[in-house]
C-alpha cells in the first residue's frame with residue numbers, strides 16, 4: 001500500500017470542499033436507502049463529518065497502530081447508531097465512488113486497490129471492537145432524568161440513572177441523545193466517577209444554535225429517558241501519580257470534577273491545582289461542590305478566574321494566562337478542557353511559556369472526527385455527529 005499516494009489523493013479530493021460530502025451522502029443514500037434512516041432529518045450539521053473522518057483515518061493508515069485504540073472506541077460507540085457489520089461495505093463503496101468521481105482521470109487501478117485495502121483495515125478494527133463489545137454491553141444505555149437543575153440562564157446540571165451500570169474512566173465522555181432531537185448525539189463528560197447505581201451527572205450549556213443543548217437545558221422533563229453511548233476519549237484520564245494542573249473553561253470543568261472524585265479516593269498525596277475559568281461570577285455554577293472537594297483533598301487548591309467581570313479577591317483574565325501567572329509548573333501534568341478556541345489558545349500560551357507539548361493533555365475530538373480526532377465527535381454541544 002502506497003501511503004504517500006493515498007494521502008496525496010485524499011488532499012486532492014478534499015480540495016473540492018463541500019461538493020465531496022454531498023456526492024458521498026447522495027451515493028450512500030441512493031444505493032442504500034435504509035441507511036438514510038440512521039441519520040437525523042437535517043443533515044447540514046454533519047454533512048462532512050463521516051467523510052472527513054474516514055478520509056483522515058484512511059490517509060494515515062500507516063499510523064494505524066497508534067490509531068487502533070481510537071478506532072476501537074469509534075467502533076464501539078457506533079453501535080448506538082445501530083451500525084452493524086453489514087453497513088461497512090456500503091460506506092466503503094460510497095467512499096470509493098466519491099474518490100473516483102473527484103479524481104476522474106487520476107483514479108487508477110492501483111489507487112483503487114490502496115484505498116480498498118486501507119478502508120478494509122480501518123473497518124476491520126472497528127467491526128471487531130463493536131463485535132467484542134456486543135458480548136457484554138448494550139448498543140446504548142437508557143438513562144432516566146432524575147434531577148434537572150438550572151444553575152444559570154444557560155447552564156443545567158442533569159442527573160440521570162442508566163438502566164444498567166456504565167463503566168468509564170473519570171475524564172471520558174459519552175454521547176447523549178434525547179427523543180426531543182432524534183438521532184442527534186452530543187458528547188458530554190460525566191462529572192462523577194462511575195457508580196454501581198448508574199447515576200451520572202452531566203453539565204450542559206445551551207449554545208447558540210445548539211438544538212440538543214437547548215432541548216437538554218429547556219425542554220427536558222424529569223422522567224424523560226435519554227440514550228447514552230459507550231464511553232470515548234482517553235486524553236483527560238489520569239493513570240499516573242504525578243502532580244497535576246487542571247485548566248477548565250466554563251463547562252469544560254465537567255471531566256475535571258470527575259477527576260477530583262477519582263483523586264479523592266486515592267491513598268496518594270499529590271499536589272493538584274484547578275483553575276476554573278468563567279466570564280462572570282454567576283457562570284461559576286458549581287463552586288460549592290468544587291470547594292467541598294478542596295476540603296476533602298489535602299493537596300488540592302482551587303482558583304476561580306473571571307475573564308469579564310472584575311471582582312475583589314477573584315483573579316481577573318483568561319484562565320490560561322492566570323494559571324501561568326501562578327506558576328512555575330516545572331513538572332506538573334497539565335490538563336486543559338473548554339471550548340476548542342480556549343483549548344487552542346491555552347496550548348499556545350503554554351507552549352510560548354516553554355512548557356513541552358508532551359505534558360499538556362487535551363481531548364482532540366477532530367481526530368475522532370469529533371473533538372479533533374477521526375469521525376465526527378464532539379464536546380459539549382458542538383456539532384460532531386458522524
Ligand SMILES: NC(=O)C1=CN([C@@H]2O[C@H](COP(=O)(O)OP(=O)(O)OC[C@H]3O[C@@H](n4cnc5c(N)ncnc54)[C@H](O)[C@@H]3O)[C@@H](O)[C@H]2O)C=CC1
Nearest residue numbers: 189249250251252254277278307319338339341345379380
Ligand atoms: N459539558 C461538558 O461535559 C463538556 C463541555 N466541554 C466544552 O467546554 C466548553 C465550555 O464553554 P463555555 O462554558 O461557553 O465557556 P466560556 O466561553 O464561558 O469560557 C470560559 C472561560 O474560558 C476561557 N476562554 C474562553 N474562550 C477563550 C479563548 N478563545 N482563548 C482563551 N481563553 C478562553 C476564559 O477564561 C473564559 O472565561 C464548550 O465548548 C463545551 O463544548 C468540554 C468537555 C465537556
